[in-house]
Amino acid sequence: MIKMLMHGCNGKMGRMITEIVRNDERAVIAAGVDTYTEIPNDYPVFDSLEKCDVDVDVVIDFSNAGAVDSLLEYCTDRKLPVVLCTTGLSEEQLKKVEEASKTTAVLKSANMSLGINLLLKLLKDAAKVLAPSGYDVELVERHHNQKLDAPSGTALALADSVNEALGNEYHYVCDRSQVRQKRDRKEIGISAVRGGTIVGEHEVIFAGTDEVIEFKHTAFSRSVFGKGAVEAGKFLVGKEAGMYDMGDVVGL
Numbered sequence: 001m002i003k004m005l006m007h008g009c010n011g012k013m014g015r016m017i018t019e020i021v022r023n024d025e026r027a028v029i030a031a032g033v034d035t036y037t038e039i040p041n042d043y044p045v046f047d048s049l050e051k052c053d054v055d056v057d058v059v060i061d062f063s064n065a066g067a068v069d070s071l072l073e074y075c076t077d078r079k080l081p082v083v084l085c086t087t088g089l090s091e092e093q094l095k096k097v098e099e100a101s102k103t104t105a106v107l108k109s110a111n112m113s114l115g116i117n118l119l120l121k122l123l124k125d126a127a128k129v130l131a132p133s134g135y136d137v138e139l140v141e142r143h144h145n146q147k148l149d150a151p152s153g154t155a156l157a158l159a160d161s162v163n164e165a166l167g168n169e170y171h172y173v174c175d176r177s178q179v180r181q182k183r184d185r186k187e188i189g190i191s192a193v194r195g196g197t198i199v200g201e202h203e204v205i206f207a208g209t210d211e212v213i214e215f216k217h218t219a220f221s222r223s224v225f226g227k228g229a230v231e232a233g234k235f236l237v238g239k240e241a242g243m244y245d246m247g248d249v250v251g252l
Contacts, residue, residue: 002237003030004230005056005080007071008063009045010034011084017060026139027234030056034063049074056232058083072100081105081236083229085112098243105239109246110157110229116202118247119217123158123204124165126215131166132148135208136183141192142201150174150192158204159188166192 004021008014009032018041021029030061031054032045039045047153050069059082068086069105075082081104084097100106109117131137141155151174163170170186183189205212219225228246235249 002027002058002234003054003056004028004061004233005030005052005054006032007049007059007061007067008034008086009041010036010039011062012176013062013222013226013229015039016223017062017229020223020226020230024230027230030054056080056241057189059146060229060233061086063227065093068093069096072096074099075106076103079104079241081233082107083232084108084235085225085229101243102241104241105236105244106242107141107232107236107244107246107248109232110241111154112225112232112246113217113219113229114225114231114246114250115217116154116157117228117250119202119204120158120161120247121250123161123215126206126213127162127165130206130208130213131162133208134185135206135213136185136187136189137162137170138191138205138207140191140193140201140203142195142198144197144199145194147194150194151190152192152200152202154200154202155192157188158202159190162188 004027006014006017006029018029021027031043031052032041033049033052034045035047037045037047059075059080062085065086065088084106097106139155139159141152143152159172169190169224172188172190174190199221203216204212232249
């Protein structure tokens with residue numbers, strides 16, 4: 001049985017992962033860490049990592065950027081593998097993540113969904129065939145009205161996947177309203193929609209002459225990210241120090 005430490009256990013994603021692991025025959029959450037400890041859990045919850053004295057095999061993190069520095073120090077000191085799901089890290093913090101991966105296994109991915117990470121692979125294969133044949137590449141992403149960043153990190157990861165397959169020769173255009181001219185052949189257009197409670201939709205369009213091919217992923221709830229994080233945690237146990245991503249989990 002894999003013993004997990006849920007860092008940020010009383011946040012929305014932490015509570016969701018708690019429910020997911022409760023029905024998992026291969027894993028158990030042995031302890032949680034959260035500054036807010038008033039929510040009852042069936043495992044011990046500590047208000048700081050320093051107070052956690054429970055032996056675990058892996059850490060799953062859905063906290064906030066301000067808590068990541070101490071988390072990385074905690075994991076490197078104990079050589080604990082960590083699934084790092086917190087976003088919005090600074091350049092300095094990203095360097096600390098790279099440094100931590102020299103001591104322990106760190107898995108960080110722009111999107112924890114298994115489906116999105118399979119889509120990244122499919123897009124590479126499609127781009128190699130379609131783009132050289134003159135197909136234009138456009139990407140539309142839709143999220144809820146509370147999301148602050150645009151385009152989303154996942155949208156950029158999808159665009160990067162296409163661009164990487166094409167030798168990184170394409171550039172991204174996120175706002176065409178300022179320039180009145182035809183689209184460049186080596187351009188990837190990215191459009192962001194914000195409204196309602198949309199969890200996340202990403203659509204990649206290859207538009208050719210008299211033909212359109214679309215790849216679309218829709219997340220109906222945040223549980224898809226939680227399930228991916230749990231699978232990532234199980235994958236990471238026993239792995240050597242280094243940087244991993246969800247592509248490694250799904251075998252891409």
